[in-house]
Amino acid sequence: MSTFRRHGVDGTFTLHHLSFVLFNSYTFLLVFLPIALIGWNALKRAPFRVVLGWLVLVSLAYYGVWNPDPTKPWSPKYVLLILGSCTANYYLGRRLSALKFTRPGKLLLTGGVTANLALLGYFKYAGFLGGILHSLTGWPASIPDIVLPLAISFFTFLQIAYLVDAYRGETEEYHFTDYLLFVTFFPHLIAGPLIHHREMMPQFRKSQHGWHRDFPVALGMFLMGLFKKVVIADNVARIATPIFGLAAEHGRDPTMLEAWIGAVAYALQLYFDFSGYSDMALGSARLFGIRFPLNFHSPYKADSIVEFWRRWHMTLSRFLRDYLYIPLGGNRKGPARRYVNLFLTMLLGGLWHGAGWTFIMWGALHGMFLCVNHAWFGLRKKMAWSALPKPLAIALTFIAVLVGWVFFRAHDFSSAGRLLASMFGLHGLGGWPDKATRVIQSVEPLKLIPVLIGVWLLPNTQEIFARYRPALRVSGAPYPAGGTRRWWQWRPTKAFAAATVLLAIATGLQFDKVSEFIYFQF
Known part of the structure; x- marks a missing residue:
């Protein structure tokens, strides 16, 4: 099965082999998960760091067994990439904790977030941007294939949130093993949820009692x-x-x-x-x-687009709200700025899902839907109108979401346009x-x-x-x-x-x- 993407000149993706990390594979169900559980249970009387070390080890094995091209020898470079990213962000976060709410800390935070986004941007968006440049100027003449490392979007966002919280003074002095497990714990590593360090770290100390x-x-x-x-x-x-x-x-x-x-x-x-x-x-x-x-x-079951985003990929919605929408100004700078912030947040949310114009269009549509939804709420309140009947509101919301999904699924604008x-x-x-x-x-x-x-x-x-x-x-x-x-x-x-x-x-x-x-x- 396929698990990584290569960016071509047109921004499309080619996928290659993966089975070990799929929750619905025999290898995961009959080999990996039993070994992880048996080892974890066998170590329940061991020192706490040993238990965490076992979970880190199996999580890195889960990630590291992935080979983007099974016709070529396995390489440890992707394991080294995630380990290097975790190490750099851990020590950067510790330094930010000491410099919280200071100008040097703000500069360091800006540098750290930029470095994380640059790493993600190279692997995920370089081919897409190169394709745009090629179509406009003819340069570069060819764009090399870039393998998208497994889960890079998720572990990058996790660590950006950690850096921001460290600067805000909202993190504790975690041990490196704690931090490594927070990022790499295999049940959430590949496709979320986007967990928060405050939610996870205290649980590991209690997880062996009454499992x-x-x-x-x-x-x-x-x-x-x-x-x-x-x-x-x-x-x-x-x-x-x-x-x-x-x-x-x-x-x-x-x-x-x-x-x-x-x-x-x-x-x-x-x-x-x-x-x-x-x-x-x-x-x-x-x-x-x-x-x-x-x-x-x-x-x-949502009866509005606002409600839909409270129910769909809820941890991503939380991340976009806390680390993008609110820093952009949220609703604190007037209605017009609020709508701009909503639209930009969803546009970037669409781009996060994929380097392609159809994903950008999907994000733009949801940004527009949210703006219209909030404007409708405001007008209803002002005019003292009653809400639409719930079945009708659910149906209209579903149709709007359906239109967005066409762009999300379609190969390109042309096929999306034909279907719509x-x-x-x-x-x-x-x-x-x-x-x-x-x-x-x-x-x-x-x-x-x-x-x-x-x-x-x-x-x-x-x-x-x-x-x-x-x-x-x-x-x-x-x-x-x-x-x-x-x-x-x-x-x-x-x-x-x-x-x-x-x-x-x-x-x-x-x-x-x-x-x-x-x-x-x-």
């Missing part, structure tokens, strides 16, 4: 995430991929019905792919007695095409109906496991929230044990392939 009580909860959450990925996301992808492929070709245009089915299918694929990964990240961390912050909370034109009837109001020209079978779209019902009507994972505090609350979001206990909430009973076994069997029956999580690309 066996966490095991059934952790296993249930992990299996639920695996089910979402293997049984739902990967099957829905078989509907979305051919339709987006049709839009990228130079043959016929998708019909209106095909285009809507393709867009909805991809929205559901991405939803269950990311929701499944988030559940598995929470579950695998909980196996070691660690609770991560909640990162995903039924975002398609078909969705909104510019290529006619056609229904299902003739049998000879179909790219998916006529029965395939019927699979989307129960999936949509599940998205909008069924409880999510953290609601099912709410009795056992499955995740930490993210500041600014009211989730997870307490409430009345329900009969369907998970408990360590025979009935729920049987349900867990059935979930595992259903997943195992579909476990005939290894597919990458979409967010591994970022």
